[in-house]
Amino acid sequence: MIWYQKMFKPLxxxxxxxxxxxxxxxxxxxxxxxxxxxxxxxxxxxHIFLLATVVFGILWSMVLEEYEQRPLIHxxxxxxxxxxxxxxxxxxAADLGxxxxxxxxLTALTPMILYALMRDSR
Amino acid sequence: xxxxxxxxxxxxVAIPLTVMVWLVNLWFVPSGVFxxxxxxxxxxxxxxxxxxxxxxxxxxxNEQDEMVQAIKQxxxxxxxxxxxxxxxxxxxxxxxxxxxxxxxxxxxxxxxxNPETYTLYPLHNRLIDESTxxxxxxxxxxxxxxxxxxxxxxxxxxxxxxxxxxxxYRTSFDVPYRIEEYQPTxxxxxxDASLRGHHEFKTYIKNETLSFVFNYMDMNREEGxxxxxxxxxxxxxxxxxxxxxxxxxxxxxxxxxxxxxKELQLTxxxxxxxxxxxxxxxxxxxxxxxxxxxxxxxxxLNTLFIGDEIGYREPSQGTTLYTESKRLxxxxxxxxxxxxxxxxxQKLDIAQPYEWYTLTLTSEGLESVVLPTGDVETVTEGTFSxxxxxxxxxxxxxxxxxxxxxxxxxxxxxxxYQSPRQEGDWLVATxxxxxxxxxxxxxxxxxxxxxxxxxxxxxxxxxxxxxTWFNHY
Numbered sequence: 001m002i003w004y005q006k007m008f009k010p011l012x013x014x015x016x017x018x019x020x021x022x023x024x025x026x027x028x029x030x031x032x033x034x035x036x037x038x039x040x041x042x043x044x045x046x047h048i049f050l051l052a053t054v055v056f057g058i059l060w061s062m063v064l065e066e067y068e069q070r071p072l073i074h075x076x077x078x079x080x081x082x083x084x085x086x087x088x089x090x091x092x093a094a095d096l097g098x099x100x101x102x103x104x105x106l107t108a109l110t111p112m113i114l115y116a117l118m119r120d121s122r
Numbered sequence: 123x124x125x126x127x128x129x130x131x132x133x134x135v136a137i138p139l140t141v142m143v144w145l146v147n148l149w150f151v152p153s154g155v156f157x158x159x160x161x162x163x164x165x166x167x168x169x170x171x172x173x174x175x176x177x178x179x180x181x182x183x184n185e186q187d188e189m190v191q192a193i194k195q196x197x198x199x200x201x202x203x204x205x206x207x208x209x210x211x212x213x214x215x216x217x218x219x220x221x222x223x224x225x226x227x228x229x230x231x232x233x234x235x236n237p238e239t240y241t242l243y244p245l246h247n248r249l250i251d252e253s254t255x256x257x258x259x260x261x262x263x264x265x266x267x268x269x270x271x272x273x274x275x276x277x278x279x280x281x282x283x284x285x286x287x288x289x290x291y292r293t294s295f296d297v298p299y300r301i302e303e304y305q306p307t308x309x310x311x312x313x314d315a316s317l318r319g320h321h322e323f324k325t326y327i328k329n330e331t332l333s334f335v336f337n338y339m340d341m342n343r344e345e346g347x348x349x350x351x352x353x354x355x356x357x358x359x360x361x362x363x364x365x366x367x368x369x370x371x372x373x374x375x376x377x378x379x380x381x382x383x384k385e386l387q388l389t390x391x392x393x394x395x396x397x398x399x400x401x402x403x404x405x406x407x408x409x410x411x412x413x414x415x416x417x418x419x420x421x422x423l424n425t426l427f428i429g430d431e432i433g434y435r436e437p438s439q440g441t442t443l444y445t446e447s448k449r450l451x452x453x454x455x456x457x458x459x460x461x462x463x464x465x466x467x468q469k470l471d472i473a474q475p476y477e478w479y480t481l482t483l484t485s486e487g488l489e490s491v492v493l494p495t496g497d498v499e500t501v502t503e504g505t506f507s508x509x510x511x512x513x514x515x516x517x518x519x520x521x522x523x524x525x526x527x528x529x530x531x532x533x534x535x536x537x538x539y540q541s542p543r544q545e546g547d548w549l550v551a552t553x554x555x556x557x558x559x560x561x562x563x564x565x566x567x568x569x570x571x572x573x574x575x576x577x578x579x580x581x582x583x584x585x586x587x588x589x590t591w592f593n594h595y
Contacts, residue, residue: 008123008124008127010123010124010126010127013127013131014127014130014131014134017130017131017134017135018134021134021135021137021138024138025138025141028138028142029138029141029142032145036149038167038205039145039149039205040145041167042167042168042205043145043148043167049138
């Protein structure tokens with residue numbers, strides 16, 4: 001077995017940090033604005049962080065040379081997004097009556113389904 | 123290289139953290155003061171533009187490159203959206219304006235709905251500012267004297283002149299009103315007019331029981347419960363008696379009158395001599411058909427809504443009012459309310475619904491105003507009675523936009539007023555509102571500019587900035 005030391009790549013580190021920070025910020029600020037309407041949007045658009053996420057995401061993909069799989073993290077993220085989507089859908093679909101529960105279940109499972117499809121297509 | 127990379131990563135993480143700290147600071151307002159500076163024409167999440175568009179001009183740039191918006195009709199208003207309306211105790215405006223022609227400009231905060239009532243504060247009173255009388259400014263009060271008699275407001279209050287000599291503006295003059303020759307009687311007088319919804323009146327009591335019997339109908343034309351509450355306030359504005367009746371059990375808008383005429387009795391014994399204010403607090407579904415009382419003096423304040431008499435008696439009998447006010451405004455909301463109002467030799471056509479019509483009376487003293495079919499709202503800065511003998515004027519004469527100080531025939535004017543300061547070409551008035559006095563709906567407060575005579579004079583009020591301080595004590 002040959003051990004290689006991971007090479008430090010400054011651009012990749014910066015763009016990865018930018019992407020993760022922007023994405024986390026977008027989620028946190030957006031949720032803060034949902035919980036307390038106007039908390040963020042009175043002063044600036046929360047979508048600035050989404051724009052930053054997209055920009056850093058593109059830059060990161062351009063400088064990324066090696067991709068390390070972390071399936072456990074992916075699954076955890078998919079479950080987290082599923083829960084968030086389910087909660088949001090439950091709140092928004094109050095008028096849908098009997099369709100509310102199946103719709104919530106479907107949205108809860110959507111991130112896992114998408115993740116499974118993306119993994120199988122490789 | 124690693125250090126630089128780590129520094130940039132730290133910087134990227136620090137940006138949203140700093141923004142979050144900034145937002146939390148804005149939300150919790152640890153200093154207790156939150157300031158919103160607003161120039162007309164700029165968008166703001168806190169303050170909306172002046173409305174309605176039919177009463178204001180578009181925003182434009184003047185020769186000094188300042189943004190300006192002109193109010194051309196009365197009233198123009200704006201909405202304020204505080205981010206924590208329950209947190210703040212006071213809202214203070216700095217209004218930057220120019221006023222070349224209007225005698226009085228005020229800013230009002232919406233204090234209640236059904237009917238809409240405003241708490242008004244002066245922005246600019248040119249009658250006071252341009253008066254040549256001797257002027258004393260102390261503690262937010264102004265005293266104008268035809269001849270210099272008092273050296274200070276303390277002297278004035280220590281030895282006040284008689285009520286007839288004083289006019290007031292946005293303040294009270296605490297010399298009690300008394301009718302020396304007044305004798306109580308036991309004969310009952312009946313006010314036979316349909317009064318719709320909330321009303322206020324004043325009466326005089328001397329060695330007698332305050333007694334009113336209200337006969338009313340709950341017409342159930344609008345959704346919601348229709349509770350009737352009548353409260354009596356003494357000269358210190360303290361409640362001293364109350365009568366209350368619940369809803370008829372029909373909270374719908376089906377216009378079904380289940381119980382016909384209902385009766386509410388208001389009685390208060392052993393009241394000391396003085397003027398008492400009675401507030402008839404209810405919804406627009408309630409029509410007071412008659413009021414019976416042994417009290418000889420009864421004057422209604424500022425607003426009368428003479429209701430239709432559908433389902434009570436037809437044809438509607440209308441009513442006759444008596445007033446010393448010289449400017450009255452009328453509006454009907456129904457085609458059936460179109461009529462010709464008569465005041466002495468003068469006639470005024472109420473030609474269409476939802477249009478305000480102004481009647482200017484020219485005769486001196488008490489004048490009768492005949493409303494032949496009712497169903498009309500009447501507004502004035504003064505009082506009304508339903509018979510000449512019931513009329514009295516318990517309040518000192520009031521300075522308003524439709525008179526001059528000389529016309530009031532007084533020697534003193536006492537006002538709660540602070541003249542606006544000059545900032546370049548602009549006058550800046552500071553106006554404070556207690557949040558407790560403001561009606562809030564959907565995190566919104568409404569403020570309205572009162573600009574009487576603006577259309578008659580062809581004048582305009584130019585607004586440049588409205589800066590707001592939200593204060594928490």
